[in-house]
Amino acid sequence: MRAVGRALIPGYVETYKKADKILAGSTYTLNMLKDLFAIPDQRIDLFYENGISE
Structure with missing residues (x-):
């Protein structure tokens, strides 16, 4: 279903x-x-939604 959403x-x-x-x-x-x-690693980072990392 997600693929359909991406296409739309x-x-x-x-x-x-x-x-x-x-x-x-x-x-x-x-x-x-x-x-x-x-996507290469240098272009994407993990930014926790609640702002708190482990």
């Missing part, structure tokens, strides 16, 4: 491909985005 939202893929820096709110999201869009 204009600019979804381009946003991630063109972004200089991406902040992910969870480890799951970080890994999903890295795998889905082949």
Whole structure:
């Protein structure tokens, strides 16, 4: 179902491909985005939603 959502939202893929820096709110999201869009480690960081790291 998520793939359908990505296809329907204009600019979804381009946003991630063109972004200089991406902040992910969870480890799951970080890994999903890295795998889905082949984002290199230097362009994506984990930024916990509640602001508290482990």
